[in-house]
Amino acid sequence: MLKVYNSLTRRKEEFVPIEPGKVRMYVCGMTVYDYCHLGHARVLVVFDVIVRHLRSLGYDVTYVRNITDVDDKIIDRALKRGESIQRLTARYIEAMHEDADALGVLRPDFEPRATESMSDIIHMIQALLDKGYAYQADNGDIYYSVSHFEHYGQLSGKQLEDLRSGARVEVDEAKRDPLDFVLWKSAKPGEPAWPSPWGEGRPGWHIECSAMSTECLGAHFDIHGGGMDLKFPHHENEIAQSEAATGEHFVNYWIHNGFVQVDEEKMSKSLGNFFTVREILERYQPEEVRYFILASHYRSPLNYSDDNLDKARAALQRLYTALRDSGAVDAGSVEADQEYVRRFEAAMNDDFNTPEALAVLFELVRAINRARESGSAEVCRLAATLKQLGGRLGLLQADPEAYLRGPHGAGEEGPDDAEIDRLVARRDQARADRDWAEADRIREQLEGLGIVLEDSPGGTRWRRA
């Protein structure tokens, strides 16, 4: 039985889909005006694993992840770069896809864009106007009237009064209430604009997600996800918009992932303490980044440091070492060990507890190595189990030797394989001659190049440290 922590109720709940056997899920994606940083990578990977797990349980999942391709930041950035908005967003959308692909993130089933959803957005705004939840201000902008929505604050646990007294909301003369938020911004010169019943303009940020999710998944769907920082006001506003416009309950389960932190502080653009995915991939393999993300529970903070990435590398080396020479190449055709599968699923069914699931993988590693030492025929089956379960997390699908020998980052320079093989062969000769001094000298030389040797009865092999 799958249990999910629901941000709306603040407790773990049994997951029951609206329609048996089917899951409809929406995740807030990126605003494309810059490269993905590690925080974006976390959202991508976390929800990718959630989708993979739901599918492994047999659910038919429809996964929607939007792209925000028009907003103030995009407009500013395009202006500064002297580049058209279309060119800018196209570039960053492509970059995002490259990063997501590198990290082993499966593509969502639908990836709607705000600029391609204008009629849905306009229809929803019109519905809100018709029902009295929205009004047009003197400046032409359309606002959502927060006080008209009875349940405003249910997701974030905030009272309207508390929010008002918080008083950090910028006072805008056009608004009737400082907490009202914009649905449609009337066009200013030089800005991109679309025609609407209220004149040329563009949508506010919150309305696009309401419109796109409703369009792709219906007025009522199962899961809505995103980063913690979107809980308020973005998701709160989405609920207000969608439920007011459709009259239906919007989402059953809200899932929010925790932040990536640097030195105990949130990684964010405004603080300038962020690392882009491509920067990190200069020095680490994508799978190591993915492992690093999954080594913490999705709701916990994830502290970025080289030390923690190095630990991810060490962990993957142990996993892949167990898979080496195990006959698990074609793991899918081997029946998995059901006891380990059961424990893995129990961990994942407990609110997607990936650290616990990884612990099961390491217990499999020990079982494999033990079986190997005792010459048991179980090695292949256990290794196949490890590879299958790793696959459910999007890990361990590479050729073990290729992973262990591979360079550690896209930017790494080092000796090529042929050169290493040549040195290893020379050392083998020295060892055959029992010239230990020469053998050790070559080994140290290789060590200096970041190559570790492993002698075994079957011969010497090497990997990158």
Next chain:
RNA sequence: GGCUGGGUGGCAGAGUGGCUAUGCAGCGGAUUGCAAAUCCGUGGACCUCGGUUCGACUCCGGGCCCAGCCUCCA
């Protein structure tokens, strides 16, 4: 100020009302020409103060500390 979430061994990071997390690092042993990899064994933790209980790191309450949201942010 209001609202979330959290404080676990050297580090990272799960979990449980009484029983080994797991990984890295450490220590002892096996193995090895020496290493590496691997195996076996081992030390080490539950912020603080009360309460509930036969028994709490685990449940409840107070305190302290940390992060986040209340403004764009994954």
